[in-house]
Amino acid sequence: MRKDESLLVPSDETVDGTFSGRLKHVIGARSYREFADSMDVSEGTVRNYLKGGSPKLDVLEKICKIEGIDLNWLIAGVGHAVKRDNSISFPIEAAEPGFESISDSMPDSSEVPDSEVQEVSYQVIDKPELDEEFILVPGYHARIPSKCGSLDQSEHKVKRFLAFRRKYLNYKKLEPSKLAVVFAAGDAMDGNKGTIKDNDTLLVDLNSNQPMDGKIFVVRLGDEIHPRRLQKGFDGSITLICDNEEYSKQIIPKELVKDLEIIGRVVHRATDL
Numbered sequence: 001m002r003k004d005e006s007l008l009v010p011s012d013e014t015v016d017g018t019f020s021g022r023l024k025h026v027i028g029a030r031s032y033r034e035f036a037d038s039m040d041v042s043e044g045t046v047r048n049y050l051k052g053g054s055p056k057l058d059v060l061e062k063i064c065k066i067e068g069i070d071l072n073w074l075i076a077g078v079g080h081a082v083k084r085d086n087s088i089s090f091p092i093e094a095a096e097p098g099f100e101s102i103s104d105s106m107p108d109s110s111e112v113p114d115s116e117v118q119e120v121s122y123q124v125i126d127k128p129e130l131d132e133e134f135i136l137v138p139g140y141h142a143r144i145p146s147k148c149g150s151l152d153q154s155e156h157k158v159k160r161f162l163a164f165r166r167k168y169l170n171y172k173k174l175e176p177s178k179l180a181v182v183f184a185a186g187d188a189m190d191g192n193k194g195t196i197k198d199n200d201t202l203l204v205d206l207n208s209n210q211p212m213d214g215k216i217f218v219v220r221l222g223d224e225i226h227p228r229r230l231q232k233g234f235d236g237s238i239t240l241i242c243d244n245e246e247y248s249k250q251i252i253p254k255e256l257v258k259d260l261e262i263i264g265r266v267v268h269r270a271t272d273l
Helices: 019-027 032-039 043-050 057-067 071-076 166-171 254-259
Strands: 134-145 158-165 179-185 201-205 216-221 224-232 238-241 250-252 260-270
Touching: 019 032, 019 043, 019 057, 019 071, 032 043, 032 057, 057 071, 134 166, 158 166, 224 260, 250 254, 254 260
Parallel strands: 134 179
Antiparallel strands: 134 158, 179 201, 201 260, 216 224, 216 260, 224 238, 238 250
C-alpha cells in the first residue's frame, strides 16, 4: 500500500480542485501505463479519467485501497489524502442514473446534530471544495418499517451522506435541499414486481407530499411510518396499498385523512443483487 507523506498536505494547497487534478497527484512521477497496469485498466482508460471521465465505484475503491488514500479526498477533495481513522466515507454514484448501494460498514458522522426525520432541515452539504458534479444528500439509519410497529424515534439521526450527480437530480427536476435517504424494512412492498425489498435504499422527494394515484410515498399515520402506494377515492378517502398481496389494503376515510402525514414521494431506490 502506497503511503506518500506528501499526500498529507491539504489538497487545496497542492492540487487543483478537480478529480483529474487529484488523480494526477496520486499518479505522481509514474507513467500513465504503469499506473494503469497497477489498477488493471488500460492506459486509455486512465487518460479518459484525466480528461474528465468518471470511474465506476469499484475502480475508485481500488485506487484508494492500493494507494492508501481516502475516498472522500479522491472524489470530492474533502479532508486529507491519506486515510484517517476518523474519516467519513461517502458512497459515490459513478454510473447512471442515481447512486450505488450503501456500505453498512460506513462510520457514523459525529459532526451532524441529532434531528428527527420530519423536523430536520434536510440541508444538503454543498461545499465549494466538492466537485460541481456531486451533491451530498443526508441519509438516515432509520429503517422504514413495512409492517405495523412503533418507530424508534432515536433512530432518526443523520448518520451518513450519499452522493448524487447534479445532472441526475436536475434531469429528475429534484431540489437537492428537499431530499432525504431512508431505508426500507420488511416485505410489504416486495410483491410480484419486487418493487421495494428489505433494506433497499430509498431517495425521497420531500417537496412531493400531495397524493398521486399509483405513486409510492413515505407516509406517517400516528406513530408509524411506511412506504406505501397511494390511491385516491372519489369520496375523499385514501387507500394505502402494499405491493405484496399478502398484506391488506388500508383505507383512510375522508375524516381521518388529515391525520395522514405524507412525508415525501419515493423517486428512486437502490437494491442489492
